[in-house]
Amino acid sequence: MKAEIIAVGTELLLGQVVNTNATFISEGLADLGIEVYYHTVVGDNPKRLEELLVLADSRSDLIVLCGGLGPTDDDLTKNVLADHLGIQLVRNQAALDHMNEFFGSRDRPMTPNNIRQIETLEGGIPLPNRTGLAIGSLYLGEKNNYIILPGPPSELKPMFSEQAAPLLVEKFGVHEKLTSRVLRFYGIGESQIVTDLAEMIENQTNPTIAPYAKPNEVTLRITAKTEDDASAKTLLDQVEAEILAVEGEYFYGYGDDNSLEETVVNLLKEHQKSVTAAESLTAGAFQARLADVPGVSEVFPGGFVTYSNETKENFLGIDSTLIEEYGVVSKEIAGVMAEKARELANTDYAVAFTGVAGPDPLEGQPKGTVFIAVAQKDGETVIEQKAFSRDRAYIRQSSVMKGLDMLRRAILNK
């Protein structure tokens, strides 16, 4: 089955909104084994949309339209498609009830225009909107099939996943499906990993290997095309083992939703260890990142943000002569910050950050110079110096990631 996605909205053509809907639907259709051949964006213009529908009919079996289901006169997707198919729009009673309930519970009155949102294609299967008002539709034609979805991602996503996707499986069955596994790496760049694995990436057709660079980490998405889950697992296990034979040193976890901080918090819990921090450069970003993980309170009591020399002295009790002697951006101060914080918070580990975020140099140290220390209850303090590049935000973000990885390796004795 060949599919294409048409997003309707002038705001997309003006560059005011990114077309993440096409990405989301593409991923969802890939999971069902339905191949997407085109994405198109067109403005709120009936003539151009009608021309696109004629073109889409000639090349695709399934045409997914998103956007243009709102209450205003600009919102014309349903009207154009109904005209194109020679059918009527009809009011959907369930959607009308849902709308009455919505406005009943609010001060805002329903306007006559809102009624447009509960109109749907005659003969189509209505797709209820759990998170909004505009109803969607799946229309099975003789040759082509159409799905209409609302534009706001908060409405489109649940409608696609909960309503449209199960109907597609029911009506068309799922053929060869795509199964993905994401491997996450820290400490190696995308260009290096691609160079190391060049031959594998090039020759590998099933599973495919797709590298993706995120700030300070690289993920590899390996995707198998199979008829069942068991053979997908076998294929993915095999190629994963080949990849880790080369890059295992940098691998830290699985999954699109995983992260270095989640891995670290889980390791701390597993080993029943706790951590604190003293942050100059990063000013709380490391601790905030740890606390992004639910249940972190088990392993993290709190810590210090010591941005100025005075707070390093007053909060942590660091001797001012030490700062004068070594400079605040130094191996020595990073080490003592971590050690003092660990003692004060009485934890197993403490991570400390001092460095130059820029834009200006500090005490003769260039922008990007960073010292990170991990103090340990049962072990020596580990200190690393880094020279990060790019802007302030990137230097601080890179430092947080490096601190997380140093802590991970300390816990694992790596």
Added chain:
Amino acid sequence: MKAEIIAVGTELLLGQVVNTNATFISEGLADLGIEVYYHTVVGDNPKRLEELLVLADSRSDLIVLCGGLGPTDDDLTKNVLADHLGIQLVRNQAALDHMNEFFGSRDRPMTPNNIRQIETLEGGIPLPNRTGLAIGSLYLGEKNNYIILPGPPSELKPMFSEQAAPLLVEKFGVHEKLTSRVLRFYGIGESQIVTDLAEMIENQTNPTIAPYAKPNEVTLRITAKTEDDASAKTLLDQVEAEILAVEGEYFYGYGDDNSLEETVVNLLKEHQKSVTAAESLTAGAFQARLADVPGVSEVFPGGFVTYSNETKENFLGIDSTLIEEYGVVSKEIAGVMAEKARELANTDYAVAFTGVAGPDPLEGQPKGTVFIAVAQKDGETVIEQKAFSRDRAYIRQSSVMKGLDMLRRAILNK
């Protein structure tokens, strides 16, 4: 001049990458007064790309192609376009020199395939690639004009802004141009602002008013279409005044790159005031956000992350009986956290956060319950209770924004 954008890449159709390039180029073309009528995404398939070029020729004056300029056999954009135009690809000497220099300074050897990246359209204007290897091109045809840009945003963006856009102005002149101004609001939702300004948004054609909801704030982009900058300013000033007459209470600043934290840091500098923080719920996120702003050290010495009861007692000196009496998520504890932190850091203001990020309730308080306090050297402590919804990340982010706004209002005595 009518334009369209064609992005080439199977990864886009698989939903693995979002097509942010089309958004970026659209915005850039809008600034030049060039209207974009279509975005299309097509896979790495010569036949489908050639069909698209035939279609694009029939409807657009300027066709911008992005992606598919890499060194591998999948990368075929230039070859398909050259065939389509009946011209040759030629090597570009400057790009070859740049490439030799690049590989000369690295361990990585140049592979024969890399040569493809320095080939460009015969008779076209080469677009040097400051941040990568693949050269781009502007080709002025008899009827249609073409721009070829590399796929990675880090290469595409500078090539478009620094090379392609100035050439477009030189070759075609800039006609009526679009000038935008962004107004930023905190404390009001998008639906409310759209309701309040419904008539204005609907009837206003020049400037247009486009609302955009970001997490915890709303921006209005007002865009004027004029021949010169002075008339743009007049139009924008006028509609801004009308908007602020209704929503002035929530307005905090201008600009796409502005933020509540930048506004607050600038206000602190202006008033020569300093701030610290004691963060439970937000665990450093408030302080890290402040320190996103360069030069924050003038107004922010550091602060505390007091996630557990023990650190509230040990770091801030809060009496444990107080926590027992009122509960840790309470108006009283928020207030005393702020006051103790302000004394310890000797600042003009201190902001404190305590609350329930979830997923589970705490001490009988439901997820989303938050108390935020601002202690002041010259004034009473201000404390607000909020009930935020959604997930952990959103509750913490909402709290940071609310704390920033409370601090902003405290500085302004609002």
